[in-house]
Amino acid sequence: MAGDKVKLLGFWGSPFALRVEWALRLKGVEYEYVEEDLSNKSPMLLQYNPLYKKVPVLVHNGKPIMESLVIIEYIDETWKNRPLLPIDPFERATSRFWAKFVDDKFVPLIIKMSSSTREQKDKVAEEAREVLKTLESSLNQNKPFYGGKILGFMDIAVAWIGIWAPMLEKIIDIKLLDEEYMPLLNTWFRDVLEVLVIKECIPPLDKLLAHYKDYYDRFMATKSN
Amino acid sequence: MGKDDVKLLSMWASPFCMRVKVALAEKDVAYEEILESDLMGAKTELLIKSNPVHKQVPVLLHDDKPVVESTNILTYIDEVWPAKPLLPACAYGKSRARFWADYIDRKVFPAGRNVWTAKEDDQVESARKEFLDILMYLDGTLGEQDYFNGDTFGFVDILLIGLTSWFPAFEKYGGFKVEDEYPKLAAWITRSYARETVSESLTSPEKITNFVGMMRQMYGIE
Numbered sequence: 001m002a003g004d005k006v007k008l009l010g011f012w013g014s015p016f017a018l019r020v021e022w023a024l025r026l027k028g029v030e031y032e033y034v035e036e037d038l039s040n041k042s043p044m045l046l047q048y049n050p051l052y053k054k055v056p057v058l059v060h061n062g063k064p065i066m067e068s069l070v071i072i073e074y075i076d077e078t079w080k081n082r083p084l085l086p087i088d089p090f091e092r093a094t095s096r097f098w099a100k101f102v103d104d105k106f107v108p109l110i111i112k113m114s115s116s117t118r119e120q121k122d123k124v125a126e127e128a129r130e131v132l133k134t135l136e137s138s139l140n141q142n143k144p145f146y147g148g149k150i151l152g153f154m155d156i157a158v159a160w161i162g163i164w165a166p167m168l169e170k171i172i173d174i175k176l177l178d179e180e181y182m183p184l185l186n187t188w189f190r191d192v193l194e195v196l197v198i199k200e201c202i203p204p205l206d207k208l209l210a211h212y213k214d215y216y217d218r219f220m221a222t223k224s225n
Numbered sequence: 226m227g228k229d230d231v232k233l234l235s236m237w238a239s240p241f242c243m244r245v246k247v248a249l250a251e252k253d254v255a256y257e258e259i260l261e262s263d264l265m266g267a268k269t270e271l272l273i274k275s276n277p278v279h280k281q282v283p284v285l286l287h288d289d290k291p292v293v294e295s296t297n298i299l300t301y302i303d304e305v306w307p308a309k310p311l312l313p314a315c316a317y318g319k320s321r322a323r324f325w326a327d328y329i330d331r332k333v334f335p336a337g338r339n340v341w342t343a344k345e346d347d348q349v350e351s352a353r354k355e356f357l358d359i360l361m362y363l364d365g366t367l368g369e370q371d372y373f374n375g376d377t378f379g380f381v382d383i384l385l386i387g388l389t390s391w392f393p394a395f396e397k398y399g400g401f402k403v404e405d406e407y408p409k410l411a412a413w414i415t416r417s418y419a420r421e422t423v424s425e426s427l428t429s430p431e432k433i434t435n436f437v438g439m440m441r442q443m444y445g446i447e
Contacts, residue, residue, distance in 0.1 A: 051328070051362065063317055070323040077316040089304040093292045100294065101278065134278060 006031040007059040015160035016068035017056035022156040023072045027079045084153040099157035105131045125174035139184040162189025231256035234284040241295040242283040243387035250422035252306045311380040340399040353399040364407040393430040394437040
């Protein structure tokens with residue numbers, strides 16, 4: 001829409017900011033990206049998101065929207081071209097269910113894994129693999145994307161795992177996205193992440209790996225003291 | 226709409242099931258309620274088949290197709306039966322409602338659980354403080370409005386009102402009263418209960434409080 005002012009407050013290493021960018025780009029929405037220093041949050045971020053003080057925050061004509069899945073639904077409702085959610089209410093409910101399932105179940109396990117001892121991490125990794133296996137059960141072998149022939153809400157809500165899981169496997173020395181155990185999931189992530197609009201947003205993987213490895217190493221150092 | 230076949234798998238003490246009942250009542254949708262025995266009993270085959278991932282109530286079966294997770298169910302109900310909308314019309318209003326829905330879902334019941342499961346005095350104290358902090362944010366967002374949805378009872382109101390059937394139990398074991406701490410919020414509870422859709426859908430707080438007392442004994446808290 002002409003005259004729209006759209007700003008995204010994000011952090012380059014955040015999967016939640018990344019998926020909002022995917023939504024904006026798929027819709028062809030022009031936006032200004034503002035990089036936040038999470039160790040020194042801007043007055044703007046604190047003003048727009050006083051409750052959580054977190055990124056991403058979308059600011060549309062001065063009005064802030066928070067929580068990445070809420071933001072993606074807002075984007076879908078505001079810019080009606082190229083719909084992200086399906087039209088049928090039952091399919092919408094199913095998409096929303098799986099997106100939330102991943103956020104509620106997988107994310108806490110990643111955090112737990114990043115702060116586990118060597119002994120605990122294998123057990124947590126096993127739980128995380130089971131979550132992914134459940135997600136695999138939702139995929140249809142006949143469709144390239146969850147959205148069908150083109151990317152939809154569920155694809156962009158969840159595809160970050162295709163980047164973060166392999167990275168965590170390297171840093172923590174665990175198996176998550178087992179190709180043999182989860183063939184559909186592996187294929188699905190590969191297909192989504194190949195789409196040009198998605199691919200061009202992904203942060204440099206070596207930079208991402210270094211960032212998270214540094215965070216993990218510093219944490220492990222405090223544990224052994 | 227032609228004759229819909231709507232069933233709700235529920236459990237009498239679940240505030241999440243109460244939400245769905247309020248929403249269906251607000252929309253005048255007829256449904257058959259199928260009660261799971263209780264939290265301790267074995268889950269029915271129908272429940273496990275309908276919600277294989279979480280195996281939890283509530284489950285809405287619409288023409289035998291299952292929708293699960295109470296907030297998700299409310300959104301579904303609002304989309305399928307669009308008359309008397311529960312969510313605001315504009316995208317921004319919807320985003321505010323969803324933000325607070327997410328906050329309520331994340332915070333209220335878990336914090337309430339911390340209150341009634343706390344054993345030592347210092348645990349009760351810290352659980353009470355956490356719960357009241359959450360009410361502070363909710364009270365702030367309600368502001369001077371009649372409802373969280375503005376002038377009309379809506380989505381966020383329904384999500385929270387189900388949970389208020391458990392508030393007297395939290396008050397009893399946490400040693401506080403919502404009406405002393407946040408009178409505007411207490412007034413909103415009274416105002417909402419005046420609606421038949423709410424008073425007929427919610428389990429009595431007395432029954433819930435007795436249930437919580439029984440659970441405390443079971444867990445060896447008292």
